[in-house]
Amino acid sequence: MVRPYFFEFLAHVKKRWEGKTVVDLFAQEFRQRPREYYEEAVKRGRIRVEGKVVAPSYVVRDSQTMSHFVHRHEPPVLAGRVIVLEEGPDIIVVSKPATVPVHPCGQYRKNSVISILEAEHKTGPLFPVHRLDRLVSGLLILARNSRTADFFRQEIEAGVVQKQYVAKVKGVFPAEEVELNAAVIYDPREGRSSVEVRARPAKEIAVEIESTLKGASKRTPESDAKSKESCTKFRRLSTDGVDSIVQCMPLTGRTHQIRVHLQYLGFPIANDDLYLHSNVTKRSKANTTADRAAKIPEVPETISEVKDSSIAVLSTVSVDVNYSDERLDSSNVTAPSVAVTNTKQGDNTREAEREKLQEHSKNAEIIDRRSSEDAENACSNGGDLLEPGVSLSIEANEVPELQKERSQFVSKSINPNFMVDPLCTHCPNMAPTGYTGDDEGLWLHCIRYSGSNWTYECPLPEWAL
Known part of the structure; x- marks a missing residue:
């Protein structure tokens, strides 16, 4: 675990931020900290514009450089070595x-x-x-x-x-090689990918399943503008009758491609909370990373509820599932046509878990705002990054002026592991606020x-x- 250290984030003011006061900008765009923190940080000069101390009422202009000097607490990682x-x-x-x-x-x-x-x-x-x-x-x-x-x-x-790649998935994966061609769309705000979907009347479900299994491909002009063609081949290596070990060979590289394709086929990665359930808590609401937010369960939309409403979420865009053996029993692949999953949620245990995690996340600082769509590139980001992909980060001990200012920022009290910063929203804890310690490798x-x-x-x- 890394000891907390001082750090400065830099970013340019975006066009949509222009005209806001510096405090309003931070409080509205970076809600992982309370407004009172940003007001105090501006007054103390921890947040500056063009390197100068400004008043909380200062109105920012397009392309100006902002800096945020923070006491940085990195989330712990598992103990495995590189x-x-x-x-x-x-x-x-x-x-x-x-x-x-x-x-x-x-x-x-x-x-x-x-x-x-x-x-x-x-x-x-x-x-x-x-x-x-x-x-x-x-x-x-x-x-x-x-x-x-x-x-x-x-x-x-x-x-x-x-x-x-190799993955451990839920269920008995088909013995035959499966090739899935299904366009993927990534939501940078929520950090989650999906196969392009739209609402369809429930009476069309049977027709859609049959068409999908025959390799039909349906496209719309709207989907062409949003989704990206994606193809993955899968081959079962072994199964114990409950889970399966599957070899995954992505022919294209989309964000979370393997994860969302396995979910679409009905065999999600066995410990992938983000794609195990049809409905997951959005990270924009939970104020945490997408994978951590997914551990906060929401009441799912069950198959019976779908039938009652005569509406199901069906994939209709660029879907092409090919199996090497046409004799494959369709009972093994009924899930691809329906995006909702009949998961067992909502019991007392999971409700208690949700309340606990929501409490942990209420004032969480960890927030994943990255919008990269590179292949398999979904680093769970968060914290104080002002403008992901653009920001320049400089450690405080590399900036002489910040070294001089440290004395006015830092408390003289010292805990057994590091010096405490009285303005820091994480101190005196070593782990960042909102970190629940439940990270698990996929x-x-x-x-x-x-x-x-x-x-x-x-x-x-x-x-x-």
Whole structure:
């Protein structure tokens, strides 16, 4: 666990922020902290505009530079180490542990693969060839220079790179190879992907199921503008009659593609709360990351409720499910046509869990605001990042002026692990406010990447053996 440290976030004022007071901007756009905090931070000069202390009533203008000096508390990650599998003058290949992001993002900086490698192996600058979700484990390729990174980028863009993952899913996955062509759309606000869907009368469900299983593909002009073509092949490796170990081979790279395709087929990853249930709490309401918000259950829409209302959520866009054996029993694949899942929720235990997590999340600072749509790139972001993907972060001990100012910011009281900041919304706790300690690595693991004349592999995780 990383000790809290001082940090400065920088960002440019967006056009839609222009005309707001600096306090209103922060209170409305970054609700992970109370308004009173931002008022005090502006008065103390922790929030500045163009490097100058301003009044809380100061009105910002487009493209101005804002800075936010904070006492940063990084969320803990699981204890797994970043294992170096192969190292050379141009490349380093590692096994990424689950819950650790690839690169600094959101509330994570020192607890990232790139920062850990620099601290432990003095690797210098690294360029990720591909990315993995924060909760995903497995093979990660990093280039040591831009020339090598450009080589891999060209290989990926040319479509010659083959990717393999392994997942543990709920249910008995079909023995035959399954190829799913289903357009994926990513919601950056909620951090969740879906297969393009629209409401359909319940009486059309049977026709839709039959068409889907025959490989029919239906598109609309609206879907062309929003969704992205996606294709994944799946092959069952083993099953115990309850869960299955499945090899996943994405032919395209969309955010959460494997996770949402498995959900769509009716075999979601067995511990993936974000896609296990049809209805999950939205992160914009829970004020936390998408995966953590999903642990707060909502009352689901059951199949019986769908029939009563004569409405079901049906996938109608770019759906093409191919099975290698046409004799496949349709009873194994009834789920793809219906996006709602008949999950067992709403009992007393889960209701108590929801109340507990809602209380934890009420004033949470962790908030995932990242809008990247790169393949398998959904680092669970949050915290004080002003403008994800644009912000420049500078550690306080790299800025002499901030070093001088630290004395007025920091309390003289010291807890056993770190110096307490009286204005910090996390202190005196080491973990950030709202962190419940329930992070769990997904049962999704990258095992192999190969290209024109290269192959890198990673050992299987224990749950897949």
